[in-house]
Amino acid sequence: MKSYDIVVCFGTWELLEVLTAARLARKPCVLDLHETFSGTGGNKILNLLSRFLSGVIATSAGAANPIHSTVKRCVVPRPVSLTRFLPEPHQVRAQNSLAIVGQVVPHKRVLKLLEAVDAVEDFTLSVSIVGISPLGFRSSYEQVVSRHAEKSRHQIVLVDKTDNVAEHLKNAYVVVNVSEHEAFGRTVIEGLAAGCFPIVSSGTGTEEIVVRAGVGWVVSDAGGSLSEAIRRYFILPELTKSEMSVEATQSAQKYASDLIAGEYLSALKKMGVFGAA
Template sequence: MTDARAVWGAERSLLGLVQHASANGFEATIACPIDSPLRGYSRRTGLEIRFLDVSLQQHPAQSRGGLRATGLRQIAAEAAATARASRTVRGWTRDFDYIVSFETWRNLEVALGCLGTRARAVLDMHDVFAGKLGRVLNRFAGWISYSAVAPSRFTLEKTGLVGRKSSVVPRGTSLPVPIADRRSSDSEHPIRAAILGEVRSYKRVDLFCSVIREVNARGTRMLGLVIGDVHEDNVGMRVRSQIEASGGELLHIERVDNVFEILADVDYVVNASDEEAFGRTLIEGLAAGAVPVSFSGTGPAEIIERAGIGAILNSNDHIELAIKFAQLVSNQAERQRATLEGYSIADRHFGWPNVATSYYRAVERLPS
């Protein structure tokens, strides 16, 4: 069950899981609004997926800035909306053995709706509520559900759900055919580092831009690629101004038909977020032969830890990061290893169908 209004990494992982359901003894259906972009995306990509039309009212708190901006009156309205939606979910329980909530705002509804029925509620914790109230709701939903699956320890620990009912299973990634012809790095071309995804505050693209500019100021030629939509908000405007003032050190690419063609021309792929649950672009970059880079204590950092290749940085100061990045660039052995072994490493740790099998075993609470 998901309210997805866009198709990003988590949604692509959901589609991948559904694709591999039958191989793991499941028949999977995606419950989503009739106008969800998941439907169009699956048609365009030739996926044969069953959909169930769902039309649940938006939570009152969503239009008020989230739970942290909610007063007592709004909490009462939220409780009433949750009760109504849980009754809708209860109507599905006779048709399904498991109901997986792939939406933070629906976790409690799914868990309540399945109580006392044959269906088992499973929470996919790729995103979680923040704040004290959010943590209470996360834990309560997890307590009354059958199982919970998260893509990283980082996310699971944020929920407070670490325990026997919860599992960490990384997200699977559909990899391209191995890229045989990568751009070679030499003194004639600058080192290329890319950050991918929608430019939002939690992505910390502005920090990435500051680091690239500082690296160049210190004498290392580096081109930073910002790949994704830049919105006309404060963060977007700040990133735009950094790109325009960079003198050619930063390049914005709004849309890419084939992300792997771009990544084949990149030396480093960066995820600077300190909030993201996973960060599959690091895997896609590694598969294309780029060195993944992230920050300690985050979901994306766990990708690097699991893969055993890449760099984990532990500072938020752009000058200190620039120094560390310049040191990283001097390690040509890591770049060569990513070029030669990146695809096989990515496939071994994050390719389908192994990840799907682990996920479905976690849903059933079976040992891996």
């Protein structure tokens, strides 16, 4: 480490080890914070260790909440590779379709989404849940989600974990993320790139994505307000939805790699640990 100007740690689990090595080498240490903790224990430990950092670069303001108040912090979102998510010319999407992509675990509130979908009675929705474990390997929560999907009057498709989520996003009008906590929300940006309109929960990193992009709606809960947002979107005129799709794809460029790299370098400079501000 002695030959470097700064040490950047990219994992909270390695923070104690990296921080110790940086202090022994007398080098400033910055934490790249891109995860959240559901319990209080992890947040307390992070708060304690953060006092010895030179700064924190977080993917969202919410992710940085556990950091001690005396520590310098900057918010820089993650860069996202957009090309493979871009829609085809005259992209055809499934009627009344929405997608949720990621782990099917309790804090993602997938079951709440299905309950909100069931409350929509005006029309039939086509819902893709992308990222569930294969049959025989599903958790108890995933099994509950699966049974609920089977009983729904809407068309619910469960898609096993896959590296090719682009085709599912390009087939949908709406991407939904109503996690209880989310440090960032890469799949929301991938959805934007694919031309999806995002509906996300408040108080998370996904809300900050919607604010930065200038496209999407934020709901206060995963219940009635989510149902109403879904219904409100799908009764919009087709021309309006088409225009919103184009706007979504354009807004995703705010997360292009070269742009985010520049913001990251500026953050390090503002902290006074890498060149002049």
